[in-house]
Amino acid sequence: MISTGVQPGHDLKKLKIHGDVDGIAEKLSTSTNNGLSIDSDLLNRRQEIYGVNKFTESEGRSFLVFVWEALQDMTLMILGVCAFVSLIVGIIMEGWPKGAHDGLGIVASILLVVFVTATSDYRQSLQFKDLDKEKKKIAIQVTRNGYRQKMSIYDLLPGDIVHLAIGDQVPADGLFVSGFSVLIDESSLTGESEPVMVTAENPFLLSGTKVQDGSCKMMITTVGMRTQWGKLMATLSEGGDDETPLQVKLNGVATIIGKIGLFFAIVTFAVLVQGLMSRKWQDGTYLRWSGDEALEMLEFFAVAVTIVVVAVPEGLPLAVTLSLAFAMKKMMNDKALVRHLAACETMGSSTCICSDKTGTLTTNHMTVVKSCICMNVKDVTKSTDAASLCSELPNSTVKLLLQSIFNNTGGEVVVNKDGKSEILGTPTDTALLEFGLSLGGNFQAERQASKLIKVEPFNSVKKRMGVVLGLPEGGLRAHCKVSINYLNDTINQFANEALRTLCLAYIELEDGFSPEKPIPGSGYTCIGVVGIKDPVRPGVKESVAVCRSAGITVRMVTGDNINTAKAIARECGILTDDGIAIEGPVFREKSEEEMLKIIPKIQVMARSSPLDKHTLVKHLRTSLGEVVAVTGDGTNDAPALHEADIGLAMGIAGTEVAKESADVIILDDNFSTIVTVAKWGRSVYINIQKFVQFQLTVNVVALIVNFSSACLTGTAPLTAVQLLWVNMIMDTLGALALATEPPNDDLMKRQPVGRKGNFISNVMWRNILGQSFYQFMVIWFLQAKGKGVFGLEGPDSGLILNTLIFNSFVFCQIFNEVSSREMEEIDVFRGILDNYVFVAVLSCTVISQIIIIEFLGTFANTTPLTLCQWFFSIFVGFLGMPIAAGLKMIPV
Secondary structure, three states: OOOOOOOOOOOHHHHHHOOHHHHHHHHOOOEOOOEOOOOHHHHHHHHHHHOOOOOOOOOOOOHHHHHHHHHOOHHHHHHHHHHHHHHHHHHHHHOOOHHHHHHHHHHHHHHHHHHHHHHHHHHHHHHHHHHHHHHOOOEEEEEEOOEEEEEEHHHOOOOOEEEEOOOOEOOOEEEEEEEEEEEEEOHHHHOOOOOEEEOOOOOEEOOOOEEEEEEEEEEEEEOHHHOHHHHHHHOOOOOOOOOOHHHHHHHHHHHHHHHHHHHHHHHHHHHHHHHHHHHHHHHOOOOOOOHHHHHHHHHHHHHHHHHHHHHOOOHHHHHHHHHHHHHHHHHHHOOEEEOOOHHHHHHHOOOEEEEOOOOOOEOOOOEEEEEEEOOEEEEOOOHHHHHHHHHHOOHHHHHHHHHHHHHOOOOEEEEOOOOOEEEEOOHHHHHHHHHHHHOOOOHHHHHHHOEEEEEEOOOOOOOEEEEEEEOOOOOEEEEEEEOOOOOHHHHHHHHHOOEEEEEEEEEEEOOOOOOOOOOOOOOOEEEEEEEEEOOEOOOHHHHHHHHHHOOOEEEEEOOOOHHHHHHHHHHHOOOOOOOEEEEHHHHHOOOHHHHHHHHHHEEEEEOOOHHHHHHHHHHHHHOOOOOEEEEEOOHHHHHHHHHOOEEEEEOOOOOHHHHHHOOEEEOOOOHHHHHHHHHHHHHHHHHHHHHHHHHHHHHHHHHHHHHHHHHHHOOOOOOHHHHHHHHHHHHHHHHHHHOOOOOOHHHHHOOOOOOOOOOOOHHHHHHHHHHHHHHHHHHHHHHHHHHHHOOOOOOOHHHHHHHHHHHHHHHHHHHHHHHOOOOOOOOOOOOHHHOHHHHHHHHHHHHHHHHHHHHOHHHHOOOOOOHHHHHHHHHHHHHHHHHHHHHHOOOO
């Protein structure tokens, strides 16, 4: 073993000095066939020497950093200055501690707001960090200790033999050992768009690049931060998520409301100052200022600033982030990994899902159930059926069939750690290999009998796979595996039974065939046709029905035969009597006008190419204004995933290219999980609407009450400290309570918002204006008649009345928060106890309000209330709920 990772860069001379790939393998004490052969102690020792295959991550920001950022809020800084001046003036005039009460009250309120905001942001940052780790978990096929096994890329070490296929990401730096037609996309490292051909002559493979075509074995030479990608990462700092579209939209709303609030604040301050100056003018003391008057002027300024604080709904972006973070975490539990924050909200607006068939609508567990060989159609569901088939066929045909199955495949039959045979490969390859083994074939013997000259791997453009073999008796033979359009009767018979059909064929080649030439596309002799069954997943039909009731159109896009696609689509409930099923080649021949006419009715597209899928998605989005979600698992799905509003990559079968192009990774490849994502997306959208409805109600009432009171009476009933508390109720605590409501099944009975839906709907305006009017009337009644109704007299009557107004106002918000759980439904208590966050926030708010009124009067400008006054405050708050229910009956 040597002390550092061996990586000669792209220098072929250095590689020659080291003895080429075999020389490097010897220095790394590994075998290109069996991989590393070491026990756990030596593995740990090797890891100590070469390092771990992980990139150094930037340290997360500490809680104090979030506290500092929360303190940077301009309005809080202005209030801080007010508090400081209030402290100085108060202590000079009234001494310590009495003179410090007002200032310390504002300071305490500021610190509480900062602490809650910082805690919320810090928790989110930890949550996103955990989710980011999930994104980077990749498993890959590795040969170690002579066994082929799946392993995390984090466990790779120099000397490991890794198996790569189309769409895989190269997990570390290394060297090409063997393979065919390997094209590597190095654009992530070099910026060059042209792929690089990797061969024995150019064997260098770099971490972070992607396999665009072909398959190969590579030997790891360098891992982690010593790789080229690691060195690049060391020079970069990772940025966070950009703002989501909804956050941008709500930031705009917040700015407009903030400007309105600023206008009201300036006018309120001017009116209050004018009242004070008028009083001083009448008293003839306008040139003499007492300390109390200076404090009064300072209080006016603090009230004006606090009106801005209340008016600026900084809770809007916070609510979006909280709701999205909450949804992301919950979706992870539901087997959906969100890569981009905006995907949560976009999925809630989706009007169309273009879904793959294999592995998404079906189980992706394929088996050969029918065959047509030598024109003999036979059911081969049971192993005895395969043995019977074998006895009915000529030996030469069986030999050709097994040669085709075991050589023309991307799969392998390997021996696992338990000494048992295990089949690796795609579901189609696995099904064919199982069929070959059931016919009595021997994979290893068959592979060793012929020499592999050339491989053209399957991809969704060519829709075929071919190999050229050097035969033991001399001569060359090409085998082809393809779904074809002749032998139509047999193929259609199989397809109508929802079977995927594959034709196995061969052609004898001349001795002069060069591996550089393409494998012939015609002139083949058919060995047989096999029908592969891939059952529909349980629950898919019900999920498609849920989508239909939710106004989401499900379209199936597949490379399968049209009859197979139609049969599966009918079984899933996707294809209806008035829907269109079309083949990709027919679709792409249509004119633009013809496409636009048929696209709304297309429910199934069969024999589609990646370009067909991309074209369909593009027209759905641009011409029809649909919000489109697209599923994909292969490299060639990347264009459609990029084009879609939301890309959904299949996590089990998906390539790394598909996953990187996607917004959400469906970890269990299940269509039902996609419906769950849509439900969560709608929940995010609705939750934010609920919060906006709640917050705008508080905004409208607080602004109008303080402004009108200042104009008419010359005083503001709600002080700076009280407004700061109200601000926290409606911002941070309100966001926590309403933005974390879990979804319910009723969400999927509504029509989607779509691309052009108004965020603040007519329903919301009805609820906001109705509730605001009620709350304003309550507070105005108390201001006008409160002293008489409650028999308040004496010097403390004003303080008691203002405390009663403040308490009533807060309880109006508490009960309105409950009413905001449903914007249209009257029953707002359904499932309330299931949402622990909501119950906790509401309980904390009530308890804190009691403490503020009864025990913190000196700081909050309040005084303890009687039981009758408490009952009134709670009653008027509660009365808002039946009023909210009545408002919901008004049609809009």
